[in-house]
Amino acid sequence: xxxxxxxxxxxxxxxxxxxxxxxxxxxxxxxxxxxxxxxxxxxxxxxxxxxxxxxxxxxxxxxxxxxxxxxxxxxxxxxxxxxxxxxxxxxxxxxxxxxxxxxxxxxxxxxxxxxxxxxxxxxxxxxxxxxxxxxxxx
Numbered sequence: 001x002x003x004x005x006x007x008x009x010x011x012x013x014x015x016x017x018x019x020x021x022x023x024x025x026x027x028x029x030x031x032x033x034x035x036x037x038x039x040x041x042x043x044x045x046x047x048x049x050x051x052x053x054x055x056x057x058x059x060x061x062x063x064x065x066x067x068x069x070x071x072x073x074x075x076x077x078x079x080x081x082x083x084x085x086x087x088x089x090x091x092x093x094x095x096x097x098x099x100x101x102x103x104x105x106x107x108x109x110x111x112x113x114x115x116x117x118x119x120x121x122x123x124x125x126x127x128x129x130x131x132x133x134x135x136x137x138x
Contacts, residue, residue, distance in 0.1 A: 032079035
């Protein structure tokens with residue numbers, strides 16, 4: 001997988017869009033962990049159930065629907081990774097704390113795997129690909 005890291009020099013609206021995406025990612029991850037915490041043992045919450053719940057979040061909240069679907073799925077996947085790590089530590093009888101999944105409040109990243117940002121062919125500028133009005137640029 002190719003990972004590109006760079007310093008962004010943008011306008012106020014672009015920074016605001018990035019902040020909104022980060023907050024939405026935190027929201028999705030925390031809601032998925034809350035969904036797992038509130039479910040009973042009979043519900044059998046697994047990776048597929050968390051993924052389905054992220055699509056429910058997209059339908060229920062307009063600001064989640066505005067975020068790229070792959071970024072929403074990545075946030076749900078990260079929540080499941082925290083839950084499965086906790087299960088693995090419990091199964092293996094790890095001594096000490098087992099790493100119970102916690103809510104995030106200091107997350108500063110959004111994971112876009114293959115889509116979500118558009119690079120203009122003849123320039124160095126990168127624009128977020130938002131749902132809805134495709135003509136608007138930040």
